[in-house]
Amino acid sequence: MKNLVTVLFCLFITTLQAKIPLPEHPRPDFERADWQNLNGDWAFEFDKEDLGLKENWAKGTKSFSKTIKVPFPWGAPLSGVQDEADIAWYKREINVPTAWASRRTFLTIGASDWETTVFLDGNEVGKFQGGYVPFSFELTKYLKYGQNQALIIRVDDKRRDFALYGKQGYGNARGIWQTVYLEARGQNYISSFRFEPDIDKQKVKVVVHLAEPNKTGKNLPLKLIIKTDNQPIEVSQQMANNASSVSFEVAIPNARLWSLENPYLYETSITLGSDEQIKTYFGMRKISVVNLPHTDYPYIALNNKPIYLQLTLDQSYHPDGYYTFPSDQFMKEEILRTKQIGLNGIRTHIKIDIPRKLYWADKLGVLVMADLPNFWGEPNAEARAESEKTLPLMIERDFNHPAIFSWIIFNETWGLRTNVQENGKEVHKYLPETQKWVVSMVEKAKKLDPTRLVEDNSICCGAGHTVTDINSWHEYLPGWEWENYLSNLVKNTYEGSLHHFEVGYKQGRQPNINSECGNVWGYEGSTGDVDWSWDYHRMINTFRKYPKVAGWLYTEHHDVINEWNGYWRYDRSNKFTGLEEMVEGMSLKDLHSLIYLSTGNEISKTVKPNERVRVPLYLSSMTDRSDLGDKLTLQVKMYGYDAIGQKKTWGTRTETLPYKPYINQEVESLLLTMPNEKAVVTLALTLQDQAGNDLHHNVMNFIVEASTPQEINLLNGKKAQLVSVEAKDFSQAKxxxxxxxxxxxxxxxxxxxxxxxxxxxxxxNDFGNATFIAELGAKQLFVKDIDQEKIKDDNYMLGARVAPDKNPNSYPMTDETLFPSLVSVSVNGIFAQQVELPDDPADHRGVLSWHYQPKVRKLNEAGSYGYKVAINVPKEALDLARKTGELVIRLTAENGLSGGIAVYGDRFGRYAINPCVILY
Structure with a gap:
């Protein structure tokens, strides 16, 4: 009968979970079999005047007027409630099954910000302060098994300068924001455990901790079962009487290593006594530092092999859930997105991320840099205590995630500067005593976890390192500045260098990596929403020239409220780089290829007709692949568009390049002869193995500057006269x-x-036909074009919000949302054709709009381009033109679609064409 009750209860829970958000167990790395998910609708009430404790709301007699969807933070759209106050109360009934009566029952909250107090039937069962880590309270002595009981939770989320707020200004984690659940634990239960793999010795060290010392008067049997491809590994140990932990080693012969290509997880169960069993997993992998082969450059290594880090900053926000994702599938897709564009890791930024997202990083093979969230006040005693409390809890919770390779204690010195008086003025300084405290935090982290790298401060803005395992740095630059920057950086970073270090500290043998980069803050007042692909391409091309820099981290994975430079929009819809149209087979993933052919920082160049041009080539191989032989094949193609936008090919050829694993050097340059005409030329490069398989694609452009010809050869072999005007020389506009x-x-x-x-x-009048040709785009009216006022100096990190197109530099990147315009073309007053312009795009295809940008930290509609439009002139209009000697062409934006027209000249957009008429 007891088994039947358990089965029926499990069926009931399964049915219930299908109707609640995030029904999965929140900790695949720490999962007990008997648990009950409490996510879903709770009664809810704000406590604006903080009267709830005085009026004893914990008794459950007060009727709550709202309903909130747990675990979404209040104020997030998915929660169903607005953000109206700093204090709120939650209420629901629980019913703990009688089958749990022989064990101990706990309520666990994955995370709740900031002070959380739990009551059961009016009895206070516990209080926790902190916003990011799980906590549990035992309910056992207050339980009435099989009966409904009132569970009430009060959360006080007042802003406290010492609390680890992080970047919650992007969307506050108000109150409960991770799964709430009940679980049955053994009378003697496990509080934590860790697996410390040693791949060199083919073993794993296992440490198991009890919540309380074993007081049974006897040893408790502890059993470990590790699944393998063959027979499971079974280990029996004893938890000695009065002991609170046990440590032992387990041999893992022929271990399958956890790697990016094969992220193998050893599924494991731990059983203590007769009533405590936990499912978990671990990965056999090693994090260390080794030299890049053929160099003395230290690199972060996975399983003793150097890894060229290609990471992205993951703010880990969702527009409707803020800190909380809407589903497990969404979290899985976040990791898949990262892998699908060829990146090998993320930095979860200023947030201790949700365990199930880390699980998917483990499962799918993506590395993780894990940040401790920052406080926003000064580094006083309260703030230090909060960091000192949270750091070990973060490491304890996430120790067994093989994906995590480093802990970052502080970011950009946020919260580490103190206001002091100097010469009668108040200044904000990173004081030596604070630096010593930071060092103590690094030492604490390394003692808690000697298996990973620890970074003191991900540096920026004038502050440097103290003691660190990684010599990281942040830099945001326009694309054209990266060559000088990286050239100087590699000269100034070496063992013993003071560069990037605070006074009294110096560089050792740490890997040198960028840990934030991009163009978003590289322009005056930031870029706003802009095509990031052009500057990104220049940046990556340049990084691959300098292998002393052991990797980079782009800002960022997805847009947030004040930064629109994500690979994806905030809602995770797609942006388009246009690379796939420039080189057959190319995609964003090519810019993250382990075998990479760079043309250097310059990806567009002004040339003369018939000029002989040298193109430098740098071959960068960040892989040990030895199956490619000693040569690679380079397919070279020159194609592009002439003065009327005709697509032409000016040559193809094949070159051979030397190859060996980890080659990083300049190879023989390409010599090219430019077309003898005005054109935009695309140099398409495809690197192949000897079997003809594509390994990598890259692209460069040349702008052949010449006068617009008066006569041009058409692709059909005929000659035509060409009459053009500049885009600005319209005769009328309204x-x-x-x-x-x-x-x-x-x-x-x-x-x-x-x-x-x-x-x-x-x-x-000696012509039979005429065609009007122009590059036209739809034209959206952006906020910046209505109001030229620059963005105010608001603190975005604390929640300032502006329109993505208010920034004077912005021109929103091409994405899934189109802005079409319907244009009627008339010639000499006679209707010729109606054209739909699909969008107002900006991406890598806007070659001229990027090429002619002045080298200042301001942008002028960078990357924008239109569509080549060719309109045959009606016969009646030609007859009039023969009489008047002119063609009058009017482009009218109709009211039916969004509206607007952009007309591109020969130094802007995609094609080197001015509005023109060809006569033939």
Whole structure:
């Protein structure tokens, strides 16, 4: 009968879990069989005046007026409630099954911010202060098994300068934000355990801790079962009487290592006595530092092999759940997204991430840098105590995740500066005594976890390292500045160098890595929403020239409220780089290839017609692949667009490049002859193995500057006369919203409904046909174009919000949301054709818009481009033109779609064309 009750209860729980958010066990690395998920609808009440304790709301007699969806933080859309106060109460009934009566029952909350007090039937069972780590309270002595009981939780989330707030300004983690659950534990239960793998000796050290010393008067049997591909490994140990822990080693012969390519996990069960069993897992892997082969450059190593780190900053936010993701599948997809574009790791930024997301990093093979969240006040005693309390709890919770390779204690010295008086002025300084405390935190972390690397401070903004395992640094630059920066960096970083270190500290043999980079803060006032792919390409090309830098970390994985430079939008919809249109087979993943062919920092170059051009090549192999032989094949193709946007190919050829594992050096340059005409030329590079399999693609562009010809050869072999005007030389324009020019008329914009009119003086009437050609795009009216006021100096980290297109530098990157415009073209007053312009895009295809940007820290509609439009002139319009000697072409944006027209000239957009008419 007892078994039947248990089965029915499990069926009931399974049915219930299907209706609640995040029904999965929140800790695959620490899972007891008997547990009950309490996520879902709870009664809820704000306590704006902090009267709940005085009025004894814990008794359960007060009726709560709202319903909240746990575990989403209040204020997050998925919670169902607005953010109205700093204190709130939760209430629901629980019913603990009688089958649990022989054991101890605990309530566990994965995370709740900040002070959480739990009551059962009016009895206070515990209080916890902290916002990121799990805590449990025992309910056993208050339980009435099989009966409904009132569980009430009070959370006080007042802002405290010493609390580890992190970047909650992007969306506050108010109250409970991780799964709440009940679980049955043994009378003597395990509080923590760790697996310390030693791949060199083919063994793992296991340490198991009890919550309380064993007071049974006898040894308790402890059994470990580790699944393998063959027979499971079974180990029997004893938890001695009066002991609170046991440590032992287990041989793992022929161990399958956890790696990025094969993230193998050893599923394990731990049984203590007759009533305590836990499911978990571990990975056999090693984190260390080794030299990059053929060099003396220290690299972070996985399983004794150097890893070229290609990471992204993961703010780990969701627009509807804030700190909490809507589903386990979403968390899995976050990790898959990272892998699918060729990255090998994430840095979960200023947030101790949700365990199930870390599980998917373990399961799918993505490395993780784990941050301790920061406080925003000064480093006083309260703030230090909060960090000192949370650090060991973070390490204890996440020790068994093989994906985590480093702990970052502080970020950009946030919270580490103190206001002091100097010469009658108040200054904000990183004091020597604070630095000593930071060193003590590093030492504490290394003592708690000697198996991983520990970073004192992910440095930026004038502060340096003290004692650290990683010589990391942050830098945000326009793409063109990376060459000088990295050249100087590698000269200044060496053993004994003071560069990047505080006074009294110096560089040792640490790997040198970038731990935040990109263009977002590289421009005055940040970029806003902009095509990041161009500067990104220049940056990555440059990093691959300097193998002394052992990796980089791009900001960031996805957009957040004030940074729109993510690989994905905030809602995880796609952005488009346009690379796939530039080189057949190319994608963003090519910029993360372990075998990489760089043309250097310059990815577009002004050249003359027929010029002989040298293109430098740098071959970077960050892999030990030895199956490729000693040579690679390089397929070279030159193609592009002439002065009327005709696509042409100017040559293809094959080159041979030397190869060996971990080669990182300049190889023989390419010599190219440019076309003898005005054009935008794309150099498409495809690196192949000897069997013809593509290994890597890259691209470079050349702008052949020449006068627009008066006569041009058409692709059909015919000759045509060409009459053109500059984009800015329209004869008339009228727009309902706004009209303006960009970069002295290189591009002209009209928004709303309206028209541009161009007049073309004809050289003769000796022609039979005419075609109007132009590069046109839809034109959205952005906030920055309505209000030129610059973004105020708001503190984004604490929640300031602005429109992504308010920034003067912004021009939103191409994504899944289109902004079409319907354009009617008339010639000499006669309707010719209606054209739909699909979008107002900006990405890598806007070669000219990037190439001609001045080298200042401001952007002018960078990366924007349009679509080549070719309109045949009606016969009636030609007849009029023969009489008047001109073609008058009007481009009218209709009211039916979003509206607006952008007209691109030959120094902006994608094609080197001005609005023109060809006569033939």
């Amino acid at each position: 727009w309902s919203a706004k009209q303006w020019n960009v970069m002295e008329g290189a591009k002209v914009n009209g928004t709303g409904s309206g028209y541009f009119e161009y007049r073309f003086k004809l050289p003769s």
